[in-house]
Amino acid sequence: MTERRRVDNFGAGPAALPLEVLEQAQAEFVVYKDAGMSVMEMSHRSKAYEEIHQRAEALLRELLAVPDDYAVLFLQGGASLQFGMVPLNFLTAGRRASYVLTGHFAEKAYEDAKVVGEVHVAASTKDDGYRRLPSVEELQWDEADAYLHITSNNTIFGTQWRSFPDTGRVPLVADMSSDILSRPIDVAKFGLIYAGAQKNLGPSGVTVVIARQAWLETCRKDIPKMLRYDVHAKNRSLYNTPPTFSIYMMGLVLAWVKAQGGVTEMARRAEEKSARIYGVIDESDGFYLGYADPGSRSRMNVTFRLRTPELEQAFLAAAKDAGFVGLNGHRSVGGCRVSLYNAVTLEATERLAEFMRDFARKNG
Structure with missing residues (x-):
């Protein structure tokens, strides 16, 4: 039998997971605790899974110091679905949204928002080859904007916001897929944060959304329910079958981060x-x-x-x-x-x- 060894994985995502987490998942894979089955087999309405789900949410709230008036959602579709969900929920007729273009994924978010409604480029560093981030002084948005969207870390070009703009009454939306959980952040500065899990949070398959509850209550009601943040918040991310095993794995990663x-x-x-x-x-x-x-x-x-x-x-x-x-x-x-x-x-x-x-x- 060929000897197998683990390599040093510096991939951009899906990315390395803690060895301790993989070993725990391996030990629990066939039979999870006293459930008599794998997490992959159990109902998302069962008591055993409910504990997994609640523990993952509680750990994320604790680690990021998420305020009580913010909802934490576990969704599917990756950050790419969020490119469309954000404007579908908040970019209503007669409003516009502003986007800061700092790389490939910021561009994708901007392009999807253009399909929904009026969008504005608050700043762009494309002419500089996305080698840098704009200064706060370069950002141009209006107090009447529906929101201002940024990408906190740019995996392709290797740039990262050190601090975030103060947008006042304009909700700040951030794609934090590639640096969430890597540093303390003031969640209260944001209207909404979203992040695909497959870099710092866990395996692919689950996307975290952290959003101010009061803002979610203003979501449009004339779009399909699966695309409405308020529906997912009301149902605690259990409106439909969630990515149960990915959420379980994320919970293990969050526990590992806390222990570290x-x-x-x-x-x-x-x-x-x-x-x-x-x-x-x-x-x-x-x-x-x-x-x-x-x-x-x-x-x-x-x-x-x-x-x-x-x-x-x-x-x-x-x-x-x-x-x-x-x-x-x-x-x-x-x-x-x-x-x-x-x-x-x-x-x-x-x-x-x-x-x-x-x-x-x-x-x-």
């Missing part, structure tokens, strides 16, 4: 891990070429190029042979990308940093 020290510890680790990789890039004398402007660099996704496409391919091939996977840049831009989500260990990061230094020595 919470989001404050995740933020410390993210800073340390990203500093290791950025340090190799900055000290390589141009062998590695960082893509994002230093002031906008992401702690989740480190993007860089090498001097030639041939050298990039040699780097990626050698990295794979050495047990490092997921380092290819997004198919739309190429290059290289190191994703440093919560489950990526400092030890794995240091192994990659040493590999990068060694590859530069041999090929510089």
Whole structure:
């Protein structure tokens, strides 16, 4: 039998999960506690699953300090469905919404909103190749806007908001798919936050939505119920069969984050891990070429190029042979990308940093 080993996974998503979580899920996979069956088999109306569901919500509320007047929803369809759900619920006739364009997924959200109603570009860094984020002073929106939409971290180009704009009475909506749970945030600054789980929260299949309850009460009622936030909130994300196993796995990840020290510890680790990789890039004398402007660099996704496409391919091939996977840049831009989500260990990061230094020595 061929020996199997785990690689160091730096993929952008679905991403690495904590080994302890995988081992616990493995132990509980066939029979969950005293339920006599797997989580994958049990009814979403059963007492056993209800406890799983409630525990996941309670942990998320605790870790992110979600205020009591906010709903926490577990939905399906990924962040991509949220690109349409947000405007369908809140972009009513005679209103407009403003979008900050900072990358591929921000563009997708903007394009879907255009199908629903009037939208406005509050700022864009496309002309700069999305190497940077706009300053707060560059943002232009109106106090009458239905909402202002941002993408907190850009996985493709490797940029991340360090702080968020104060939008006053205008609800701030954020796609936090790739950096939620990696640092403390003030949830009360946002009207709505959404995030696909497959980077920091758990496996693919569940999408978290955190929204101000009072705003949800203003949702349109003339759209299908499956697309209405207020319906899902009223039914505690159980209006239809939820992605039960993904929610179970997310609950295990949330418990792991709490045991590690919470989001404050995740933020410390993210800073340390990203500093290791950025340090190799900055000290390589141009062998590695960082893509994002230093002031906008992401702690989740480190993007860089090498001097030639041939050298990039040699780097990626050698990295794979050495047990490092997921380092290819997004198919739309190429290059290289190191994703440093919560489950990526400092030890794995240091192994990659040493590999990068060694590859530069041999090929510089």
